[in-house]
Amino acid sequence: MFRTVALATGSLLLLPGLLSGCASANAAGAHVGYADRAGPVVIGTDGSARSRVVAALYGELLTRAGQKVRTADTSYAFPVDTAQAVVDGRISIAPAYESTLLRAMPGGQTMPGNMEATLSMALPPGIVALPPAAAQGGVVLAVTRSTAGRHKLRSLADVRGAGTGLTLGGSASGDPDAPSVAALKKVYGITLTPAGTAEAADIRVLRSTDPVIAWDGLVVLADPKSVVPPEHVFPLISAPAVDLAGRTALARVNTLLTTAQLAKLTASVDAGETPGRAARAWLRAKGLQR
Structure with missing residues (x-):
């Protein structure tokens, strides 16, 4: 079974098996899952240094915005798995990537061309993909x-x-x-x-x-004809878990987090620095944290 996932800006995606597991829908059709209930925002990642440092950025920003945050007990294998966990209600937020999610569409097609048109479908109730950062992980x-x-x-x-x-x-x-x-x-x-x-x-x-x-x-090398599909990183969230202040805080990295910056952060974590320390240093350097 396939359900749909959309970007907050009007761009949308499809994922397989959404709303499975512990998630459910209430009488009004709103998505309800474990991560939606009162309690800390639960951040999930895959095992890559890139995912872990981006998740650490999200965690620091949400904490500064006044939300309680904890890291999920489970480390997921792939970005699609973390996205599925958000939709299922097992976690509240995870880094997600455009083309990775598009490959989960029926038949695996990425529908090359206009990415905004490709992604223009509908969200499952309560799941929101926030606007992407400038950084690409593709x-x-x-x-x-x-x-x-x-x-x-x-x-x-x-x-x-x-x-x-x-x-x-x-x-x-x-x-x-x-x-x-x-x-x-x-x-x-x-x-x-x-x-x-x-x-x-x-x-x-x-x-x-x-x-x-x-x-x-x-x-x-620049790719003016987009032979390589885009893979911008963005926060996929369970809407009830992340409030307006949290979403506003997450949006502050959009223009500052470039591909080059993400590469440096990833390299730092690969070299042994903890994701949290790398994230805090970057946020301070960008004036987003004292």
Whole structure:
């Protein structure tokens, strides 16, 4: 069974099996679950450093807004699992990502094109996806500075002028959102040779928060024709659990949390810093917390 999930801005998504488990609907049709009841806001994450540090940001902001917060006892395997837990009422809030949720639609289609139109469906009562941050957690294509300088690359559209000798590969080559050489040929008219997961590929397919981008000073190529679907991070919430002050506080990270900033936060946690400490330092640096 499929039910629908929407963004607060009017953008919507589908998820499978929603409103299952401990969640239910009351006589008025409002969603009711464990996380909706009186008590602290329960934040859930998947096991990634990215999810844990974003959840820590949410927790700090909600606490400052006067809400009691605790971390869920369960760490979920994937972002779709945390989203399902919000809908089921097992947790109150979790970081979610556009394309990851879109892949949960019937048939797995992402309906490429206009993302706003793709997501324009209806929310299950009581579940709200707040506006997304500028940060994306999806796939990017990057090159070394020397490759960028040699071929004058700043965008995927520039690759066509580099000829046919470049290879495409990297650690995120198997990601569902990773573009194939055929897709890049069709969209940008460029010819590349597939190199699988080879780290030495000329054009590297990486997650946007991969610390190697900063460590190696890679140049992320712009994607003006959106061959890679967007993967902005946003808070998926159980509306009864997060009040207006909490939602307002969460919205303050929208423009400040860029992909580069999220990559730095993720790298800090991967290096051993606790998500809470990394989140507090970032919020203080941005003037969002004393």
